[in-house]
Amino acid sequence: MARADSRTKLNRRKFLAGVAIAGAAAPQVANAATVAEAPAGAPRRSALRPSAKMAAAETATPVVPMQAAGTPASDFMVDVIKSLDIAYLPCNPAQSFRGLHESLINYGGNRKPEFLTCTHEEASVAMAHGYFKIAGKPLMVLCHGTVGLQHAAMAIYNAWCDRVPVIVMGGTDLDASKRPPGVPTFHSAQDINALVREFTKWDDQPVSLPHFAQSFVRAYKVAMTPPHEPVMLALDCGLQEETVHDRSKLTIPRYVPTAPPQGDMNAVREAARLLANAERPVIIADKCARTAAGVTRLVELAEALQAPVVDRKGRMNFPNTHYLSQTARGRALIGQADVIIGLELSDYWGTVNGYIDNGDNDGAGLQESHIKPDAKLISISSMLLNTKSNYQDFQRFQPVDIEMAGDAEATLPALIEAVKQALPASRKAAIEARGQALKKAFAETRERTRQAASYAWDASPISTARMSMEVYAQIKDFDWSSVGGDRQFSSWPTRLWPMDKHYHHIGGPGGYGIGYNAPAAVGAALANRDAGRFSVNFQPDGDLMFSPGALWTAARHKIPLLSVMHNNRGYHQEVMHVQRMSNRRNRVASLGNDLGPIGTRIENPAIDYAKLASSLGLYSAGPITDPKDLAPALKKAVEAVKAGEPALVDVVTQPR
């Protein structure tokens, strides 16, 4: 289908044939050169010297005799891609998109998008994931249709769960009768998109250039309409390598952003009425604030109600410096609430219920409600607009009283206005008193957090609180951005660092697939580089080893990023699972020669992350085990990052 254009003067088959002939001649070329440079007195070779004509023919760059009458189809694809102003293209090269690759760098000038050489497709997608959460713009990723897409799949799933758009394109060779045998056939499939269809929002396999133009613009549009999600396009080898004879007949559809879906106004007004009249309202935000404006709007809603905000930290939703930031008291506040509004919650059930993996309930574990029986629940989420069946990222079913299928950030202006109108004058004093109580609770929580951070302050392995604050001391005067997760080490940065900008943290991986953190941090740091910000990443050790090549990509492309290893030398999440099962079965957990159950530790030998980073082209230091050594090491690393380089400091830490 894609190779139906028989008018092509230079097709891929003929070009390959030419390459094959040139390749077959290559050894003779080498021999000819060797003979020409042989010193006097060297043993005479038995082969005859080539004639001047033959030598010239074999040593010169092969001339392609079949100059196409037209332009490469993939040049038009580049025109389409450029129309969407995509900045970067994280990519591991592959034969199945060689036509587009060539057009992007030679016709497109390697600008918008610019190639970022990646060592693994999982890293490519995760870089795009992290980039979006800072820049608010998607990247496109190219990968081999079968093997590359399988590498990319986990990262696409993370992006899916995290509601992040990525334009994934996979090369494939559709025409089985013309497909080169061997490797290219292993790397093709009838429907490569099937690999990721369950966790992409939309996919297509264009069979013509007009089809490609429509589908690429559509893919971008679908991905960028909340709920943001990854999309997938299969890219036929044959189509890329066709020739366009009349470019003027091809058009590129204009991209117009889609207005995000808002909650129904009747539901908004009813939610506002409940919130305005509540004695103990609670706002819970997860992936709510997509932009700086989202943070501002959430503050406005919370202040109008003088309601506490519990931040699930899927995004930087709410300033932790604001007295209405009450995340640390979330469990108690939720338990006392009479009205709860959840904004883009990934797991509403898990937010208002408790689960303990203790073997009760026939092994299913203890499940208990955390809310009052008559508490009213409100939800605004775009997730309902894009639910699929197979993967269970929609979590357990939680009945709510008012549910709006819409984008929370886009709905906030209407909700704020409705709340202000619904607030009874008679409740003004009570609402102000609520705010005063929350100010006091905020100060007390802050003090308790500082106190908690002081325990094990001088310990070795180094306490994660100490590590966090030593890092903050080095970067606090910069316009900084924390681009790694902190959930795995007691969330110290989001508890102790003053965070009030939308880029101060970027939330987590979405699907909790390991291998996200390092490349996502590099992608986010790339966006921060363009904005002139300093990026810092707390890097889990287990995660790094899934995709250490992301560090090389940072070095290769001069992406400044300070990575500080949270090196607890274990797959710590799993340690307790094995311990729990051992205890439940009344058996001693077998440690072997390690400090944790067999199979859960990264030691014997311990990995030297500083050497690893150094080998990949980064400035590095460590392993650091004495907390007194942290500050000087960090200071030097910060200087390297300020000079435009990535740097890594390996810190041997407490587990959490």
Place this chain on the structure above:
Amino acid sequence: MKRIAALILAFSLAPAAAFAASAEKGKAAFIQHGCWQCHGTQGQGSIMTSAGKRLAPNPLPWEAFAGFVRSTNRAMPPFSEKILSDADLADIYAYLQSIPKPPDVSSIPLLK
């Protein structure tokens, strides 16, 4: 019934046994039995590990501590005597008792 029995067992451990225990051995047992994985090597705890409550300084009274370890039904799994001997438990308690108070938070510049 098992939990009640475990509690009785815990209470039957004479406090004197705990006081005679070894903090040094307790530190090793604290690591060997995996306590540190959730509670940290100095018992400082973590909000990440829901059961990783702070254990030291000033640990719970011995009876409450031992009873919890033997019979908890929360996120931390119970440790039976077969898994964690009475002697090791007493040593661990001694270790927790030996952990000094941290520096006053107001004396730590990075936490101001």
